[in-house]
Each structure stands twice: as structure tokens, then as C-alpha cells.
Amino acid sequence: VSGGVKCLRMCVKGPVIGEFVSRLMPLLQNCLQPDKDPEMRMSIFTMLAKLLLDAANTLDSQGLFRNESEKFLCDVLLPNLVWQAGRTAAAVRTAALSCLLALLHGGSITPGQVHTPFLRGPQVLSALTEDSQMGRLMACRSLSCILRLIGTSLDPEALNKIYPELLKRLDDSSEEVRSVALQALGLWLSSLTEDYSPQVYAPHLQFLFRELIVYLDDPNSSVQDQVLEILRKGSSIDPALLKTEVEAVRDRHRCSLYCDQLLQHISPTSAETPADSSK
Template sequence: MSIAPCWAVGSSSSGTSPRSSPVIIAQSGPALGEALPHVMHTLRACLQPSRDPQMRLKLFSILSTMLPRAADTIDSHGQLPSYLEMVTKDILAPNLQWHAGRTAAAIRTAAVSCLWVLTSGEVLSAKQIQDVQETLMPQVLTTLEEDSQMTRLISCRIINTFLKTLGSMIDLDKLKIYPELLKHLDDVSNDVRMAAASTLVTWLQCVKNVDGKAYCQSSVQCLYRELLVHLDDPESAIQDAILEVLKEGSALFPDLLVRETEAVIHKHCSATYCEQLLQHVQAMPATQ
């Protein structure tokens, strides 16, 4: 079965219009992979910011449900990764840009959801996720500021995936993103706060694995200080999460962390978490 003729955007011979594209995508199943060149070029045409917002929202919503089963739909022939540059630069990047209005915000949420499914599944290799990161990290950092709790949560998770994939290959400039994560330890959503804490754990793992850690000392010191404030949070789940972040970062500059902790322990409502942290640092092997 071939669906290629259906993808001629605006073609009178096909009898279809761009508005029919969501229906075609939703109903085509594995045939999407067979006609992937036509599918991708139609998606690129239909998902430009100048096109009908409701159509774009519908297409992204369909894609976000289709990508988890990509092998049975859009990637049935294993060719989707070859269109990665088009997906990131021509489809996702323009739709992650901020535009006013509720529909525009919903489109950004749908686009972020598609990006999350794409990067968290088995469609892309680690190297391909690194390529996506190179293109889309700035836009994802921007979506951390969305009003939508779901968008902020997914954005945190995507950044975590980006950092995990980069690992020791991260460059020092990219380590400067930590203030954007720190801000979301004050998020109104505890889910976002927990996701930000988890991403900071990954950030610290990256710092430990790069050359020139001394270059990051002032940043890590700032992080220690902010985390110690949150270690006195009213929510015990947040305190537990922050303690894990601090334990992860303790091997970097342990003496510095001890000094910072001892400077604030008397200000905390309870010294329990600070004491646990100090005990952890004292128990670390001297070679760390």
C-alpha cells in the first residue's frame, strides 16, 4: 500500500488539502513509513507558524501519540532518523518559539511533548540526541518559563536527557545552564521541583566528569548555597531530593560544602538534614 499521492500539499490531483493531513496521518499506520519523504515534507509545510494553529495543534497531538509506537507507524521502514535535521530545525524549533495566546501555548506544549517522546524512546541514538540538543537546548530552556506546569515538567526531563547523553562530552559553556534549573526549585509545582532537582544531579555528574572542574568552583559554590536553603524546605520529599543533589555534588569540593553547611545549620528549623549531609561528607574516602 502506498499513500504517497495523498501528501501533495495543495495538489488538486490528490483531492486533499493541508487540513486533511491530520486525518491521513492518524489513519495510515505503517504506510507512513513507506511514504516517509512525502509525510515529512507535508509535515514541514503544515507545521510552519504561519499555518492554521488548530491544524498544527492537531498534528502535534497525533504525532505525540504516534511516536511511542514509531516502529509501527512513522518509522516502520527505519528511515525517521534520516529526517532528524528537518524535524528539529524546520518543525520543532519554529513551534517552540514563544507567541502570544492560549493556542500558541498549547502548540508549544504539544511540540515539547513530541520532543520528549522522540528523545526518551528508542528511535534515536545517543549521538542523534546530542545533535538535537545542539539545535534545541536554547528553545527548551525558554520553555522552562511557560505557564503550563506540564510544559515546564517535560522541559526539565528533556534537559536531563540531554545532559545524560552528553556526559563527559559536555563543554564548559553548556554547564552554565544550572541557574535556569535552580530557579525551578521554587516552582509552584512540586513535580517540577523534583524534576529540577533530578536534573541538577545529572548536571553535577557532568561537572565531575569534565576536565577543568576548578573552572566551575564558583558555580558549584553558588549551587551549594542555594541548595542548602532548600534543604530546609517545609516539604520532606523536597528535602530528601535536595539532600541527594548535595550528596552527588559533595565529592567536587567537600571542604567548601562543609564550610557552607556549617555556616547555615543554625538557621535551619531542624539540623537533621544538615547533619546527615555532614556525616555523608565525613564518610567519603579521602581520595575523592
């Protein structure tokens, strides 16, 4: 194995590696199993992350890696995100998350190849609770990428498993994690289609709105601005519900400015009658 890894490190420069994907994948699958040496796995994941970010000019230079990307995701990356105790295990998960993010960003995996693996296991959502700030940050970013790729094709039940985990990150000790989690929540709202009935899923929307409205009174003004923008965009889903929730807490906020701006945005929409909408 060690000899194969050394060989791999020597040949992964430039597009030539794309010609040897069929030989490379079994090697990676062998070297990156969770029971293999953690230092070796971290090293390989770090190397692969760089390649995957520029996949068109490296791993996928011949268009061959994309045929293997779902298998790589299922058999290599996701098993390495399963939690194990210890700092070394946490470092490996962080390295695997960097590789996952690179795979999602690099353009060598299709929405269809992401859809089934994401639904099959909880590893990405579980990674949102990583001990390391970097791990949580990359998990949030990966989830944002996944929502961009397949958000509108996820059924309501799958979507409803995502937003509560993102809401937990709004109290993160890292402002950067909080900001990226809010971006992901905005993408979550943008993923809702006609299948997501505001009447059927009203309890979920009510919980989401209530939790987000709390952060309209956050000490961090950038968080307030971000939440306001998210709720403005999300108001079209159920404006009457959002208006009710904002009005219920407006007077309890230290400053009502953001609540008032949101209510001003909602009011014309929520006040519209069928006759008005036909004009």
C-alpha cells in the first residue's frame, strides 16, 4: 500500500492522471478505508482535495473520473465521515470533508450522483456537529453545495431533516460558521417547490420562522442583515404566517427596526386580495 501511495503522489501532477483513473480508483478505495492508517488517509485526502478542485485538468481530464465519482463518494468519502473518538479520527474526518467539498465544487459529480448517497446516510448532517470549527465550517459549505445541486429535487421529508440541524449552528462559537449556516438556510428556503405545501408543513415553517426571527435581534449586525434578507426572500412561501410570527415578538426585541423592515416588506404581499392580484 505504501508503495502505491508513493507512486500516486509522484504521478498526480497535471492532466496525465486522468488517463489512469481505472487503476487509481481501486488503489484509493483500498488506501482510504476507515481501518487504514489515519496519517496516510489524511495525506491522501489533502492531495485529492487539491486535484478535485481542478478536476477538469486533473482527475477528470479525460472525462473518466465522473463515471466513478458516485462510487468514490459512497465507498470512500462517506465512510470516512462516520464519527470515531479521538483527535486523530477528527482530523481525518476534517480532511475527508475538505475532499467532499472539493468534489462538490470541482464539477466532476452530477446532481444525480449526489442525490442517492445523500439520502442514504446521515454523515453530512452529522458532520455539522464536529468538534473542530473547520469541520463544522466545511460541513455547512458542503451542505450548501448539495442544496444547490439537488435541493429542488429533495422531497419535503428529506428537506425537513436538514433545516433543524442548520438552525443549531446559528449559536455556533464561530461567526464564520454561523454565516455559512445562514447561507445554507437561505438555499434551503430556495429549494422549496410546489410539493412543499405551506398548509401541510405549517408546523415546520412556523418553527423555522420563529427560530430565525430570534436572530433579527442578534448582537452581530451582519447576522441581523443576513437573517432579514433570508426572511424577505422566504416571505413568499407563507407571508401571513411570517407576519404573525414577527408581530408576536416585535415588542420583545431590544430594537424593532429589523422586525419593522420585515413587516413593511411582507405587508403588501400578505394584504393582497385575489382581486388585487389579477390587476
